[in-house]
Amino acid sequence: MVNGFGPGTAADGPAPGDHRAEPIRVLVVDDHELFRRGLEIVLAHEPDILVVGEAGDGSEAVEKAADLLPDIVLMDVRMPRRGGIEACTAIKEVAPSARIIMLTISDEEADLYEAIKAGATGYLLKEISTDEVTAAIRAVADGQSQISPSMAVKLLTEFKAMVQRTGEEQRLVPAPRLTARELEVLKLVATGRNNREIARDLYISENTVKNHVRNILEKLQLHSRMEAVVYAVREKILDLEGG
Structure with a gap:
């Protein structure tokens, strides 16, 4: 289950049946085409979420973000040409209003911490369910932060280490x-x-x-x-x- 790290969890966001003025515009970024396609199929069934584009690496993600100005960017951490964390920083420059959710298999503390410093609003592991992905998109679109529970524990541990x-x-x-x-x-x-x-x-x-x-x-x-x-x-x- 995805936890909200900060003042809101997915449970606090609008339910799928709630009406938004406009659908949440999502850019999907992953170097595995089958994963992108699968995610797009899942999101296509959500009336309040619209996939506006896709990219296969960080460089393409920055270009697409500048052109499409998505609300949410779902992005892998480790990709060829340009990684997700480096792309995160660049996307915040070309599309400042976009909120970025890292969706990755990497449970490395360093990746988590660097993603946060680069401006990511969420960090989810690919082991979560599709329902949790859609709930996280809605929560982040509402200004909340989302992080997989196991990573939240690591993050708080790192915070305490910083204090020590x-x-x-x-x-x-x-x-x-x-x-x-x-x-x-x-x-x-x-x-x-x-x-x-x-x-x-x-x-x-x-x-x-x-x-x-x-x-x-x-x-x-x-x-x-x-x-x-x-x-x-x-x-x-x-x-x-x-x-």
Whole structure:
């Protein structure tokens, strides 16, 4: 099952029967043609998702993203000519509004971490079900982050290691550009809570949570909630050891 890493999970996103003004435009990127075709067939059955193009490597993905301006890019990590992580950075430049989900067999911590730093909003392993893929697309299109559970554990482990490597005691302290409430929200994001849980814990509405997260990303000039957590740990804003 795919977990939401940040203020929302796939369960919080619109159900397949919900109506969107426009379908979610998806670009599929993978160097295996049979995998691309299979994914396109699956997504073709979803009325709110439209595959607008495909690419076989990172270089082609960047070109297609610039031309098609998709909402979501589903992209493998390891591909010939240009890998997915390198392409991720380039896609964010030519299609800033596109949200990128890495869909890969790689469970390497280094790939996960580099993908997040490159601006990926999701990191899913190909072992997940097709239903989970479509749910993740909807969730990410709604501004949430998605990550396979086994990878989420590795990510939090890496965050804690970052804290330990500093050799200093960390505390949740006000950062110059974030309010006290935004810091509270960011810490809850780092623990994996979704919108509903954050709203419940802080006694505020889910819409207020979304507004806080949007403000956090804008202030820190970051692409995703996962990036925000990495930033917060690196800048000694969060104490993940203290819970």
